[in-house]
Amino acid sequence: MWRVVATSSALRFGMLLFLLAGFGVMLLLTPLPDPATLPHLADRLGGFAPVAAVLGGALLLVALVPRTFITLAAGAIFGMLPGALYALGAALLAAAVGFAVGRLLGRDFVAERVRGRLARLDRWFTRQSVFGVMTVRLLPISGFGLVSYGYGTTGARLLPFLTGSVIASAPTAFGYAALGAAVTSPGGINWYAAAPAALGFIASAVLLTRWWRAERRTRATLPLK
Template sequence: MTVGTTSPSPTPPARRPHRARGLIRPAVLGLAVAALALVAALLPLERLGSAVATVGPAGPVVAVTVGAVLLAALVPRTAISLGSGALFGALAGGVYALLAAVLAGVVTFVAGRWAGHGRLAASAGGRLARVDNWLARRGVLAVVVVRLLPVAPFGLVGYAYGATSVRARHYLIGTLLGATPSAFSYAAIGAAAVRPGHLDLLTFLPAALGALISTAATLHWRLTARPGPH
C-alpha cells in the first residue's frame, strides 16, 4: 500500500513588491516637492521681485513662470499675489497672479495624477474611495469651495486633486473660478502698499465677492450632500 503524500500548496503571489512599486512615483514626487520647497525657502523673495522688475518687456512672462514654480513649491499664494500687485499694479498684477495660479494648478494636477491617481484610494481602502467618488460627482463645485477656503497651500491642493478622480476640465474651471477673487484682491493690496492712497473700497470688492461665492457654494454643497429620505 502506498502512502499518499500531499503536495505543498502553491505559494500565493507576493503582493508586497507590487505595493512597493506603487509607492515609487509618490516618493519621487514627494522628494521633488521637498527639494523645491527647500530652494524656495532659501531664496530671498524681495531680491527675486527686484530681479523680475529689471527684465523689461519679458517681466510678465518671468513673473508668471516664477510665480507658478513657487506655488508648486508650496509658497503661499498670498505672497505671490501681493508681490505681483506691487510690481505691476492692481489690474495687471491680478491678471499675472491669476495666470501663475492657473499654471501652477495645471502643473501640480498633472504631477499628482502621474504620481498618485488610483493609488491612494486603492491603498487606503473603501473609505477614501468613497470620498474620491464623492469629489468626482461634485466636480467644479468641489474644486471651487476648496480653492476659496484656505484649507491648505495652493500647490498641495493641486497635487491632492491630481490623485483623485476629479476630471481635469472640472478641476481647471474650479481652480480658475476659485483663485480669481483673492488674486485680484491681494494684487490690489500689494499695489496700494507701494502706492499709498490707491487703497479704496473697490480693492476689497473681489474679496467680498469671493466670500459670497464661497458661502453660497458651501451652503449648496452641504444641502445637496444630505442623505435623502429612506
C-alpha cells in the same frame, strides 16, 4: 507581475512624498523677499516681465510658496489689475503642473489601495463638477500647491479642476493684488476696482453654506448601519 506594478507605483508615490517634503524644507529655510522691494524687477525685464511673472509665480506655487505672497508681489510690481491677472495665470499654470505631477506619481498607488470610505471619497472627486472644485478650493484646508498635488492623486477630471481652481482664486487675486499695489503706490489705487474681491468673498460664503447644507442632506438620507 502585479507585485512589480505595485512596487513601481509605491516608488513613484514615495518620490511624490519626497518632493513635497523637499519643498516644505526649502520653504522653511528660504526667507521670502519683501514685496515692496520687487517693483524694480519689472523695469529690468522690460516686455518679458509679464511672462516671467506668470512662469515664476507658477514655479513658486508648485514649490508650495503661499499664493498670498505671490499675489501681493504681483500687485506690488505691476499694479492691481495687471497683477491680479498675472497671478491668476500663474495659479492656472501651477494647478495644471501640480495636478499632472500628482497624477503621474501618486494616482496608481492611491487607486490600488483605496477601500471603504476612502473609495467613496475617491469616487466623489471623480464625479466632481466645477462647483465642487470651487468648494474645496475655498475651504481653509491646505495651501494651493498641495491641493493641486492631492487632486492629481484622485480620479478628478482635469478641466473641471482647472476651471474651478481659477474661479475660486479670482476673489483673493484681486484683493491681495490691491494690497500689494497699495504698498508701492498707496495714492494710485482705485479701490472700486477691488469690488470683485468683495463680491467674491460673498460668493465664497454662499458656496460654503450651500455645500454644508448639501452635506447635511446627504448624511440625513444615508441608511443607518
